[in-house]
Amino acid sequence: QVQLQESGxxxxxxxxxxxxxxxxxxxxxxxxxxxxxxxxxxxxxGLEWIGYIYYNGSAYYNPSLKSRLSISExxxxxxxxxxxxxxxxxxxxxxxxxxxxxxxxxxxxxxxxWGQGSLVTxxx
Amino acid sequence: xxxxxQSPSSLSASVGDRVTITCRASRSISSYLNWYRQKPxxxxxxxxxxxxxxxxxxxxxxxxxxxxxxxxxxxxxLQPEDFATxxxxxxxSTPPTFGGGTKVExx
Numbered sequence: 146q147v148q149l150q151e152s153g154x155x156x157x158x159x160x161x162x163x164x165x166x167x168x169x170x171x172x173x174x175x176x177x178x179x180x181x182x183x184x185x186x187x188x189x190x191g192l193e194w195i196g197y198i199y200y201n202g203s204a205y206y207n208p209s210l211k212s213r214l215s216i217s218e219x220x221x222x223x224x225x226x227x228x229x230x231x232x233x234x235x236x237x238x239x240x241x242x243x244x245x246x247x248x249x250x251x252x253x254x255x256x257x258x259w260g261q262g263s264l265v266t267x268x269x
Numbered sequence: 270x271x272x273x274x275q276s277p278s279s280l281s282a283s284v285g286d287r288v289t290i291t292c293r294a295s296r297s298i299s300s301y302l303n304w305y306r307q308k309p310x311x312x313x314x315x316x317x318x319x320x321x322x323x324x325x326x327x328x329x330x331x332x333x334x335x336x337x338x339x340x341x342x343x344x345x346x347l348q349p350e351d352f353a354t355x356x357x358x359x360x361x362s363t364p365p366t367f368g369g370g371t372k373v374e375x376x
Contacts, residue, residue, distance in 0.1 A: 191370050207364050245365070252322050253319050255315050255324075259313060260312065
């Protein structure tokens, strides 16, 4: 059973950098086929994909966030991380890490394991 | 980006009711459509992947259909734990995008 757990500050000041780490257990982030993802949800709103990283270190970002975003991995610790720079109140959200699983050509990809979510508030 | 539009945005139903939620993509996504249920304060949970495949461990009262641009999630007999918000998500192209959600409330 794969488990994901987000960690990081719950409060970030405007213009600073939001940093979160996702720790993965029960599965290897070094295995091919799956993408390790970040998704956020603004209060009372829907889901927004932020980006993901592949086992080989290749990262893909939402174009709307790309200029401020960096996703990295530490396979030795089975962790991947998110950094979002120059944050504003609009970045206040619950941030989820999740695994994007490849079910094959027929079923495609879907998010099968999620962390419990980490609320990050941007405020001075 | 592919836009996903869900309808209705909310609905009221009773335990035992049959409920249908629709999702429309802004262009064809073949069958690369997933459905999630999100309970308040919890992470989403996948119900259906590839438009019609039931995820392991998900009750058989959930079913999905459709291809191309139009998709449907059906709950055959609504249970108390199904009062939640449902999201569709396309995996046809990057970025993966979600619908705006359908909140299922108790009548």
